[in-house]
Amino acid sequence: MASTNDAVTTAPQQQRHKLAESADYPRWNAELIEALRARDLLPYVMASVLEPAGDENSPARLRWRKNRLTVLLMMKRSLSTEMKSKLASAGWDSAHNRDPKKMYDMIRKVSQDEENNVLSQSLSPFGSIATMDDLEKEIELIEYEDGEEDWTSIDVPSKSPPVESIQDRIVRVTNDLRDLTAYYDIDGSASRNGRLEVFFRDELADLERQPFDSYSSQDDRVDHLLLRNYMRRARRTLELDKARDAKFAAFVEPFAAPITAWCEQRRRVESIDPKDFANSLNATEKLILQARDHISHNSSKYSKATGYRASRRVADLRSKLAETYAFYKDYDPQFDWWVTEPYKRLDAALTKTVEFLREVLVGVKPGDEDTIVGEPIGRDGLLTDLEAEMIPYAPEELLRIAEKEYAWCEAEMVKASEQLGFGDDWRAALEHVKNLYEPPGAYPAFIRSLVNEGAAYVKKHDLVSVPRVAEEAIRMTMITAAEQKVSPFFLGGTWMQMSYPTRAMAHESKLMSLRGNNRPFARATAFHEMIPGHHLQVFVGERHRHYRLPLFDTPFYVEGWALYWEMLLWDRGDFFVTPEDKIGSLFWRMHRCARILFSVRFHLGQLSAEQCVDLLVKRVGHERATAEGEVRRSLGGEYSPLYQAGYMLGALQLMGLRKEAVGKGYGRIREKDFHDRVLRANVMPIEMLRALILDKELKKDFKSEWRFYDDKL
Structure with missing residues (x-):
């Protein structure tokens, strides 16, 4: 004999707290969800689980009936007599209704309805002992029938399943x-x-x-x-x-709930009644209008970050609803007849609500594509990410590291400025360098020559292995004018993507793009993007331990590696020789310091997006257009909050690791072998890479402790 379900017991444990009034609901709901989850019964209140096909007494149908009755019994036992009476008065008929989701939804509605009148305190049929006993007897009968199911016995040799490798x-x-x-x-x-x-x-x-x-x-x-x-x-x-x-649930959830329910029903490919769907869409439009009215009268209660997050959530709901509509449209004439008109009105209402939220709570007018908005995650969010990245520093310490590194860059800038005859006015020297740009038509060939130069340099000095295909298969494309608003400089990785002014750009925009992509700036970063930087990194990563890529990707490894090479080539003394090239290199290193300053302070709530742009312009010397592009890319949601800090901090970690591995011993790893091992290890926090390369002892209770920055903070 075999049981059809070992996840449910015949006598579900009663919850610790009964639901007597609306104030009890949050605690009651949390306990119920946890109890159901422990028994793998949570889907029975999250959705109306369809009855399995097949014979009336098949194991699957018996299990389905037993699970539904068990959930009903768990909820009934957790209700006070008064709450049972309220449910009965609200229309619940426990003698005939056996859908736990409907019961759960009604409990929530009754509990959250502040306008409920005082109902009769007499014991209703819903709350009778007889009804509860009936549920228990039904469960027992199902178990008996389940136990009588005739199963064919098969002898299987006892064998432990193979152990899953990590x-x-x-x-x-x-x-x-x-x-x-x-x-x-x-x-x-x-x-x-x-x-x-x-x-x-x-x-x-x-x-x-x-x-x-x-x-x-x-x-x-x-x-x-x-x-x-x-x-x-x-x-x-x-x-x-x-x-x-939860901060925007008060005005989004009332209309999000029915939209979500319909989309999830479509996802489960359950039958949808077109008339019911149309009625729901019509009612949901009214809920949206109520939500907007609420925002109009309570806008001061919500932050820009909350408004921005809410607008993105509503936009996502609109997209999911459109997908659900398209799934049925044209395939069911009844669906088209009932649903098309209310759907179009609701879709328009959702579109207007996204614009309304952005305008009222975020401060962005409809059609404004230039204003930069973002969503700060706060200090707790930064600490969570720092722990995951194995960076044992507080956000405030990161800011001090950035300031110390910036001070070093500024001192070196002054030295290069003096060589060019600008004295200590390094900003004037920077303006001179910005005007050293390639003329129209010549830029792609110039960038290709820089890519070749970087690959040739590391091969000549035997610094890292460069596979033939990695160098041979480099591709290059141009970045469109629209994309340059987000990516004002060139990008690398699998292929090189170059930014350069287009014919249709406004004159001032053309000049800013030319100045922002000048020759010394480009020379300092072409190898960063290609070889030995990101292109080589991606090439090797796709061929060695690639299983680590999806889950363990981190900017501290990815971006840290590329900036590490900028630092290493600077220290070698024979790559950045002219003062112009030194200023080009220092500009980018200052930029990475500033990235820590503006991104961390933004997420701490200390800077607005506009102030982040100002910081890049004033402290690094960015063109305003390129600074806006950098901030827009950083805060737009495509990158993690610590991504911008990963450049400098990851590079500093790799420089510290190199010092230990190549300079201090541990078998005196050759520099080329060190770089090859870093690449073949693939993505991970640098402290884990350190343990791997230096063969550090690792224990199950490992906790990040590597304070890689030597200077006192």
Whole structure:
């Protein structure tokens, strides 16, 4: 005999707190969700789980009936007599209704309805002992029938399943997470948050059960700690995101809930009644109007960050609703007849609501594509990210590191300025360098020559392995005028993308682009983007331990590696020789210091986006247009909050690691071997890379402690 379900017991444990009045609801709901989740029953209140097909007494249908009844019983036992009476008066008929989701929704509605009148205190049929006993008897009957199911017995040799390697585990978690986020694709929805919470909790618990001492290699131990670090960060980020979402729930959730429910029903490919859908869309439009009225009278209660996040959430809901509409449109004549008109009105209302939120709460007028907005994550968010990146410094210490590095850059700028005859006025020397640009038509060939120069230099001095295909297959493209608003300089990686003025640009914009992409600036970063920088990094990373790429990607490794080469070639003394080239190199290093200053202070709430632009213009000497592009790219949501800090801090970490590995011993690693090992290790926080290359002892309770910055802060 085999049981059809071992996740549910016949006597579900009663919750600790009963629901008697609306004030009890948050605690009651949290306990119920946790209890259901522990029994794998949460889907029965998150959605109306469809009855399985097949015979009336098939194992699947018996399990479905038993699970529904168990959830009903768990909720009934957690309600006070008064609450049961309120539900009965609201129309709940427990004798005939066996849908736990409908019961859950009605409990929530009754609990949150502040206008409820005092209802009869007499015991209703819903609250009778007989009805509760009936539920228990039904469950017992199902279990009896389940137990009588005739199963064919097969003898299977006792054999433990093969142990999953840590590398296979990483690949599985990567793909499971990809599939889950593709399926639960509505950001901030209860179903997505709930499923990801369960996924990270269960995977982390299973990983913790693995015997750390059984790993035979340092790579295995590193991978274990990297995966644990990733999942811990993901759980903390999920909690922070939920807290930020809660700030706009009062005006978004009333209309988001029905939209989300319909989109999730479509995702499950459940039947949708076109008339019901049309009625819901019509009602939802009215809820949107109420939400906008609420914002108009309470705008001072919400921050720009909350408004920006809310506008993005509403835009995402609009996109998901459009996807749901397109799924049925043209394939069901009844759907088109009922739904098309209310859908178009609701779609327009959502579009206007996005504009309304941006205008009223963020301060961006409709059609304004130039104003820069962002979403600060706060000090707690920065600390969470710093812990995950294994950077044992506080945000305030990062700012002090940036200031010290900036002071070094400024002193070197003055030296180069004096060589050019501008004395200590390094800004005047910088203006001279900016005007050393390539004429129209000559820029691509010039950049290609710089790419060739960088590759030739590292091969000549035997600094790093350069595979033939990596150098041979370099491609180059131009960045459009529109894209240059976000990427005002050239970009690298798989291929080189170049910024240069286009014919249609305004005259001043042309000059700013020319000056921002001058020859000394380009020479300092062409190798940063290609070889030995990002292009080589990507090339090797796709061929060595590529399973680490999806989960462990970090700007401290990716961007740190490229800036590390700028520092190393500076220190060698034979690459940046002329004062013009030195100023070009120092401009970018100052820029990376300023990136720490503006990004960290923005997320601490100390600077606005406009003030970030001002900082780049005043302290680094950016053209205003290029400064706006940098800030827009940094704060637009495409990059993580610490991404901009990763350049300088990651490079400083790699310089410190190089000093230990190449300069101090540990087997005296050759410089070329050191660089090759860094590349072949692939992406990870630099402290983990340090443990791998220097073979540092790693324990299961590892905690980041490497204070890589030598100077006192």
